Amino acid sequence: MSQVCIFDHVRTPRGRGKPDGGLHEITPVRLASSPLRALIDRQSIDSSELGEVVMGCVVPVGEQGGNIARMAVLNADFDQRVPATQINRYCGSGLESVALAAAKVQAGHCELAVGGGIEMMSRVPMGSDGGAWAQDPQIAAKTGFVMQGISADLLASLQDYSREQLDQVAVQSHQRAATAWHEGRFNGSVVPVKDFIGLTALDRDETIRPETSLESLAALKPAFLEMGQKYGYDAIALRKYPQLHSIQHRHHAGNSSGIVDGAAAVLVGSEAVAKRLGLRSRARILSYAAIGSEPTLMLDAPSHAAELALKRARMSPSDMDLWEVNEAFSSVVLTFVDRMGISMDVVNVNGGAIAMGHPLGASGSILLGTLLDELERQDKSRGLVTLCVAAGMGVAMVIERERNPK
Numbered sequence: 245m246s247q248v249c250i251f252d253h254v255r256t257p258r259g260r261g262k263p264d265g266g267l268h269e270i271t272p273v274r275l276a277s278s279p280l281r282a283l284i285d286r287q288s289i290d291s292s293e294l295g296e297v298v299m300g301c302v303v304p305v306g307e308q309g310g311n312i313a314r315m316a317v318l319n320a321d322f323d324q325r326v327p328a329t330q331i332n333r334y335c336g337s338g339l340e341s342v343a344l345a346a347a348k349v350q351a352g353h354c355e356l357a358v359g360g361g362i363e364m365m366s367r368v369p370m371g372s373d374g375g376a377w378a379q380d381p382q383i384a385a386k387t388g389f390v391m392q393g394i395s396a397d398l399l400a401s402l403q404d405y406s407r408e409q410l411d412q413v414a415v416q417s418h419q420r421a422a423t424a425w426h427e428g429r430f431n432g433s434v435v436p437v438k439d440f441i442g443l444t445a446l447d448r449d450e451t452i453r454p455e456t457s458l459e460s461l462a463a464l465k466p467a468f469l470e471m472g473q474k475y476g477y478d479a480i481a482l483r484k485y486p487q488l489h490s491i492q493h494r495h496h497a498g499n500s501s502g503i504v505d506g507a508a509a510v511l512v513g514s515e516a517v518a519k520r521l522g523l524r525s526r527a528r529i530l531s532y533a534a535i536g537s538e539p540t541l542m543l544d545a546p547s548h549a550a551e552l553a554l555k556r557a558r559m560s561p562s563d564m565d566l567w568e569v570n571e572a573f574s575s576v577v578l579t580f581v582d583r584m585g586i587s588m589d590v591v592n593v594n595g596g597a598i599a600m601g602h603p604l605g606a607s608g609s610i611l612l613g614t615l616l617d618e619l620e621r622q623d624k625s626r627g628l629v630t631l632c633v634a635a636g637m638g639v640a641m642v643i644e645r646e647r648n649p650k
Contacts, residue, residue: 250511255433266450295354361607400494418599559642
């Protein structure tokens with residue numbers, strides 16, 4: 245994908261995924277439209293130039309049902325000839341959407357495309373779409389289905405991470421996110437969301453708690469202990485991993501990703517369209533990878549996806565300046581760092597989903613944009629973004645910043 249350029253990206257602030265959240269009154273279609281419209285306005289291009297819009301959405305039911313990407317395109321007043329599609333690779337959807345948009349550009353199917361995502365978790369609850377994995381007893385038994393929180397505790401148990409180690413990741417996430425907002429690092433990419441009368445509903449991420457400490461987190465009870473023991477999920481996990489005597493339940497609300505509303509969009513295209521429309525290429529997509537992993541554990545695939553993406557880019561971890569790893573749970577980040585042999589000093593330097601939340605279908609696009617902004621801020625060259633994915637998958641993308649953007 246060396247010839248696919250990233251021109252711009254925007255995202256909404258992330259609102260608390262509850263009825264009292266700052267974005268709850270906004271409909272999913274309107275929220276998805278916000279970054280789409282902002283991209284076109286910022287670049288001063290005609291929407292008819294777009295050959296495709298791809299948006300991730302993990303729970304495409306109710307208000308998010310049908311093809312929300314097409315509804316968002318129409319609601320954003322794009323040219324009606326612009327096609328759009330919604331995809332679902334669970335938590336990897338936002339990055340997969342950019343990869344698919346880029347692949348279409350690379351294949352010559354279009355010159356300019358948008359990849360992005362939307363999740364309105366305050367209005368369309370996680371899991372409300374059902375599905376065979378959780379609801380078909382035969383499929384659940386065959387695949388070893390457990391809730392993701394059990395997988396997080398299973399991963400922490402296998403890696404022998406202590407409660408304090410997990411909590412330290414959470415404290416750092418909040419501190420880094422608070423610093424990033426205080427220093428204005430997100431100002432160039434976050435677009436405020438307006439309500440139906442034009443007033444600002446939300447203009448900054450809503451769930452950051454700068455006061456978070458190891459002491460405050462220590463008071464929280466394990467979130468998945470009862471679920472694991474009362475509903476049999478621990479027994480399912482232990483059948484897969486008999487080397488463990490028990491599952492140590494060390495994750496809680498404070499070291500797990502937050503439930504939030506949010507949307508994002510990334511503009512990609514060819515060098516030819518950049519010259520024709522006078523667009524400035526900020527970075528290039530060097531490679532992308534998606535990979536499957538064991539579904540009960542499910543959260544350890546980011547390192548495997550990253551290794552494959554690096555191999556495709558003919559690079560190694562030492563070639564990366566910065567990393568964005570989705571903070572689904574603290575154990576995901578720690579496992580990734582340990583397996584890749586990298587330092588937390590270059591991982592999620594502006595905080596992550598533990599502090600700012602994880603709008604499922606949008607997170608991959610958000611992380612990609614955060615990585616690009618930080619490469620520019622630090623005057624660095626290359627970075628990798630990766631996310632764990634439900635049912636045992638991982639996605640990763642390697643980008644290289646344009647040193648002399650045109």
